[in-house]
Amino acid sequence: PTPSVVDTVPPSRTYHQSEVQATARGRVAIDPWLRALGSDGSIFSLGDCSCLAPAPLPAPAQVAGQQGSFLARLFNRCDLGMEDTALPPPQRRPDAPFSVADAVTALATTSGKIAAPFQFLNLGILAYTGSGSALAQLQLTPAESARVKGTGRIGFGLWRSVYLSKQVSVRNRVLVLFDWAKAKIFGRDITRL
DSSP, rough: OOOOOOOOOGGGGOOOGGGGHHHHTSSSEEOTBBBBTTTSSBBBOGGGGGGEEESSSOOOOHHHHHHHHHHHHHHEEEEETOOOOOOOOOOTTTSSOOOOHHHHHHHHHHSSSBBBOOOOOOEEEEEEEETEEEEEEEEESTTTEEEEEEEEHHHHHHHHHHHHTTSHHHHHHHHHHHHHHHHHHHHHOOEEE
């Protein structure tokens, strides 16, 4: 027996979700704490296979990445109450650090015991279109007016700067920069072994 199992299971075979499938459209409907609706609270779903009822989230990788980080924090900081059948909001452990999201939740619910629900932060959209051009829309603040947009070479510069900033180490950044410079000077290597 293990405390957690990661698996991909069609929602119709594990628990009853018929009342929310009009919104979910074949995906696993979830609550704000990423627990599958219709389950006992022990099934969590994230990424593009899940649908936050009643307002679905977009399906890019940044949503799944933020949901994964949220679940890791939730598992580390909260008593998930899996023995309860009513699926109350997860309760914070008293020894867990108090974050800004926890403070906002405590203010909204007048209780510091409830864990903060998942909140998606749109960081923007990047798309490489080839031949040294790209589309970029970066979200600086939650306001609609605070978007930086770029197309063509400007979008390509934004795309490359974000790509470099997402590299996990200085070594990887140097290797990527070296590869870009090599491709610019000598062209792409098209040989195959």
